[in-house]
Amino acid sequence: MDNLGVARIFTNIGDLLEIKGANPFKIRAYRNAADIVGHMAEPIADLGDAEVRALPGIGKDLTAKIRELIDTAALAYYDELRQEFPPTILEMLRLQGVGPKTVAVLYGELGIETLDDLETAATEGRLRTLKGMGPKKEQLLLRSLAEHRRRVGRHLIGHADQVASRVIDYLRADAPETAIFPVGSLRRGCETCGDVDLLAIGTNDQLMARFTSFPEVERILGQGPTRSSVLLRGDVQADLRLVPSESAGAAAQYFTGSKAHNIAVRDRALQRGLKLNEYGLFRVADDHRVAGAFEAEIYAALGLAYVPPELRENRGEIRAAAAGDLPRLIERTDLRGDLHSHTTATDGTADVETMARAARDAGLEYLAITDHSQALAMANGLDEHRALAHARHIREVGERLDGIALLAGIECDIRADGTLDLAEDCLAELDLVIASVHSAFGQDEAQMTDRILCAIESPVVDVVGHPTGRLLLRRDPYKLDIEQVLQAAARTGVAMEINSQVHRLDLSDMHARLALARGVKLVISTDAHAPAGFDLLRWGVTVARRAWAEPIDVLNTQPLEAFRASLRRHRTHSPSA
DNA sequence: GCCGTTTTCGGCCCGACTGTTTTCAGTCG
Known part of the structure; x- marks a missing residue:
């Protein structure tokens, strides 16, 4: 188990203990340990017990639990704790205005286990029957629920980037000669990413099998010779596409998006008697390939300066690229x-x-x-x-x-x-x-x-x-x-x-x-x-x-x-x- | 849970705000 895995379990333990009403300092100890392990540069698995024990805030007990997690990828104490509550209960803690005490009451008094349960109860006005809750709190919870729903399935760019790096490192270990890099919203630098899109260049029969055997894969959503999709631990979906080198630039351009940018670029191509897809830039008249191996040559063939991925949102970058007015972006x-x-x-x-x-x-x-x-x-x-x-x-x-x-x-x-x-x-x-x-x-x-x-x-x-x-x-x-x-x-x-x-x-x-x-x-x-x-x-x-x-x-x-x-x-x- | 070591027990940051109260509990940072 890696550092983030350990950190996640300690965080969950802290949350569960808080719902139970445990000693706040014990709770803090778990959270503190999660923070330390989660932010360590080197794998905790590489440290000996004495070194783990020497970390500030990690004593005898937590050292043993970390060891158990590294060795067995499980923790008996955590499993016992989870027996006491339905697994969905921690989701409710993510809502604004809902803390551990509220979760305990919602579950204990009304048997509310999921966000859907909570929404139903709030809509029916049942929450206000609880001590310390009134109509305002009910409205607040409904609002928090709506906000929460907008967010699920998205991930911070820093998180998505780490996932992408781990997948790429894993794939590269087996295929050092294959170019693999992020595309999509991660490459554009969007603040949150819905999933992690990766592009691999060349021919490699083993790559997709290797991808679906990545240790963090929880479920394979689809697997084919040029495209596979997996759900990773932590609910991150990752997609990998494999394209031949003559299409590398076109595929990178296509999968990096954004959709709005691509529509505008393809429109520009059509105006010039060209068509652009993920395989290349072609003359409409005779299907002759004009460009495709490199992104820059595609933009150049359309009379555009190379547009950095961060600008590809159709917010004026195409006009600027045509006029040679793109900014010299800060680095x-x-x-x-x-x-x-x-x-x-x-x-x-x-x-x-x-x-x-x-x-x-x-x-x-x-x-x-x-x-x-x-x-x-x-x-x-x-x-x-x-x-x-x-x-x-x-x-x-x-x-x-x-x-x-x-x-x-x-x-x-x-x-x-x-x-x-x-x-x-x-x-x-x-x-x-x-x-x-x-x-x-x-x-x-x-x-x-x-x-x-x-x-x-x-x-x-x-x-x-x-x-x-x-x-x-x-x-x-x-x-x-x-x-x-x-x-x-x-x-x-x-x-x-x-x-x-x-x-x-x-x-x-x-x-x-x-x-x-x-x-x-x-x-x-x-x-x-x-x-x-x-x-x-x-x-x-x-x-x-x-x-x-x-x-x-x-x-x-x-x-x-x-x-x-x-x-x-x-x-x-x-x-x- | 951790920590210290004149302490192996008894500490461990707490104030503002909100919504619910009628003196306060829960949440947040």
């Missing part, structure tokens, strides 16, 4: 710094120096340490006194280290009334202030908009962090007049963050593109809580690319001094004035 290597990170001072897992070294190892020239402010008590947020002491410490460490510059910043909460969580004179002492919303998500649009506008007007705010507050597949964005916020940001020189956490990716691609159109600068940040977190920059870059961003649009592509000068706090007048 990961254009980024020189990361502007959002946490340490053990609040809810991070590593100290300032460890994070700094990891950022340097990730190729960055500067890093802003931006721990939480006091409102996030649960994260041990900093008050003014601690924030300034922390800033001194960050600067000391920065002085000491070669090859990386540190900025002493903070992620300051925007309180429900729009005021900042720390005094302005304290914030003015820092190098960088990100203002973020972490509470009162239920405010109406006018309140939330005013709240963020209020923060933007503060002269000490440089960046708005994860501006819409969405959690992909979990929580919709809060209600917000983004247009007003962007106009204020443009006027004041406040930058908008693209948060690279795969469950945030906030701003979204569309909002980021709108921001650029309004003259707002972007920053791409990791929000790293651990040394491995800097790898996530690639996803923020992917969003920026989908937003048509060039390096000049993103503040942290600049060298340190130019970057500092571009921050709102160092501007002497508003940029649009």
